Amino acid sequence: MNTNNEVILTVKSGKIKEIFQKIIDLSLQTDGYFYLIYQSNNNKTNFENKIVKKEVVLFQYINYNIKPTPGLIKLNLAKEQDRIILQQSIEQFYLEVAPQNTLFAKPRCVYGWIFSPLKIEMLVKDMGLTAIQKNNNTTELLRYYDPTVLSVLLRIFSDNQKNMLIRSLYFWLYINSDRQLIIEKNPRNISRHAFLNYSISEKQWRQIGWIESRNQTLARYHFFHPQYTLLESQADTIILQAFENAERRGYKNKNDLSEYAYYSLTIHPEFIDHDVISQVIKQNDNCPLIAQLKNITSSQWNKIKDDLNMNKIGKRNESV
Structure with a gap:
C-alpha cells in the first residue's frame, strides 16, 4: 500500500x-x-x-x-x-x-x-x-x-x-x-x-525567512519519527531557538539551519556542545554543518543523546 x-x-x-x-x-x-x-x-x-x-x-x-x-x-x-x-x-x-x-x-x-x-x-x-x-x-x-x-x-x-x-x-x-x-x-x-x-522589524523579517527551513525540519521530524511526541507548538519553540543558535555560530545556509534544528529536536537542543560533535566540527572547520555531521554514526548519536539527557537529569537532582 x-x-x-x-x-x-x-x-x-x-x-x-x-x-x-x-x-x-x-x-x-x-x-x-x-x-x-x-x-x-x-x-x-x-x-x-x-x-x-x-x-x-x-x-x-x-x-x-x-x-x-x-x-x-x-x-x-x-x-x-x-x-x-x-x-x-x-x-x-x-x-x-x-x-x-x-x-x-x-x-x-x-x-x-x-x-x-x-x-x-x-x-x-x-x-x-x-x-x-x-x-x-x-x-x-x-x-x-x-x-x-x-x-x-x-x-x-x-x-x-x-x-x-x-x-x-x-x-x-x-x-x-x-x-x-x-x-x-x-x-x-x-x-x-x-x-x-x-x-515588521528587521529581526522579524529574518525570522520569517526561516519559515521554509522550519517547514522542512518539521516535515523531516514527522516523516522519520511518525510516533513523535512533540506537538507542533512545542517543536516550534525548539526549532526557532535552534535557528537563533545556529546563526550565532555562523551557520546561515538554509540546509544547515534545518540540520541544526532537526538534531535539536531529535537528539537534544545542546547537541552541538557535546565533545564528539565539537571535535568533529573542529576537524572540518570550513565545511557546512551537514558535511561536518555526515559521518556521525547512529550509535554515536544515541550516546550523545543519552549523555546530554543524563546530564540534564543530574543537574535536576542537584537542584533538589
Missing part, C-alpha cells in the same frame, strides 16, 4: 467527522459569512473538479504578481451541497499536510476557513493589501494565508500585529502539521479598515 492510500484511510476516520462537526457547530454560533481559503496547485484533483462551479474570488494585490493567485470561496453551510464541499476540503487538507509533500517539494494547494462579517469583495481586497508588506526599500509577499506560514507567523508577531492580522474576522481555522484543527479567534471588535503597514 502506498503512502497516499494510507493517508486516505486516515481521512475516513472519525477525526474528519470531528473537525467537520466542530466547524458546523461554530457556524451555528457565528453570524456573518463562511469562506474557504483556496490556492490551486494547478494539478487537477477530484476535489478541484467538484468545486469548479464555485466562484473563486481572488485576492487583490497591488503591484505584485503571483500565480496561481489565492482567493476565497463562499460557502453556505446550511446547504447540503456546501457541507459536502467543506468535508471534502478537510479530507484534501489532510492529504496536503502529509510530511512527504514538503520533504519532496510536491506542489500543494492551500486551504483554510474563515468566518467574517465582511462581504467577499471587501475581504479579498483587505487580504490582498495585507499580503504585500514593505521590507526596507523592497516589497515582500507575506504568505500569511498559508497555514504553514500562518502558524509560525503568529509566534513571531507581537500581540498588536496578531490583532491587526485577524482584525476583520471572527475566526480563522486551519489544520496544522499534527492534523489538529486550530481556531484563531479575534479577541477584539471587528475592524473594517485595512492596515497597510505592519511595521
Whole structure:
C-alpha cells in the first residue's frame, strides 16, 4: 500500500467527522459569512473538479504578481451541497499536510476557513493589501494565508500585529502539521479598515525567512519519527531557538539551519556542545554543518543523546 492510500484511510476516520462537526457547530454560533481559503496547485484533483462551479474570488494585490493567485470561496453551510464541499476540503487538507509533500517539494494547494462579517469583495481586497508588506526599500509577499506560514507567523508577531492580522474576522481555522484543527479567534471588535503597514522589524523579517527551513525540519521530524511526541507548538519553540543558535555560530545556509534544528529536536537542543560533535566540527572547520555531521554514526548519536539527557537529569537532582 502506498503512502497516499494510507493517508486516505486516515481521512475516513472519525477525526474528519470531528473537525467537520466542530466547524458546523461554530457556524451555528457565528453570524456573518463562511469562506474557504483556496490556492490551486494547478494539478487537477477530484476535489478541484467538484468545486469548479464555485466562484473563486481572488485576492487583490497591488503591484505584485503571483500565480496561481489565492482567493476565497463562499460557502453556505446550511446547504447540503456546501457541507459536502467543506468535508471534502478537510479530507484534501489532510492529504496536503502529509510530511512527504514538503520533504519532496510536491506542489500543494492551500486551504483554510474563515468566518467574517465582511462581504467577499471587501475581504479579498483587505487580504490582498495585507499580503504585500514593505521590507526596507523592497516589497515582500507575506504568505500569511498559508497555514504553514500562518502558524509560525503568529509566534513571531507581537500581540498588536496578531490583532491587526485577524482584525476583520471572527475566526480563522486551519489544520496544522499534527492534523489538529486550530481556531484563531479575534479577541477584539471587528475592524473594517485595512492596515497597510505592519511595521515588521528587521529581526522579524529574518525570522520569517526561516519559515521554509522550519517547514522542512518539521516535515523531516514527522516523516522519520511518525510516533513523535512533540506537538507542533512545542517543536516550534525548539526549532526557532535552534535557528537563533545556529546563526550565532555562523551557520546561515538554509540546509544547515534545518540540520541544526532537526538534531535539536531529535537528539537534544545542546547537541552541538557535546565533545564528539565539537571535535568533529573542529576537524572540518570550513565545511557546512551537514558535511561536518555526515559521518556521525547512529550509535554515536544515541550516546550523545543519552549523555546530554543524563546530564540534564543530574543537574535536576542537584537542584533538589
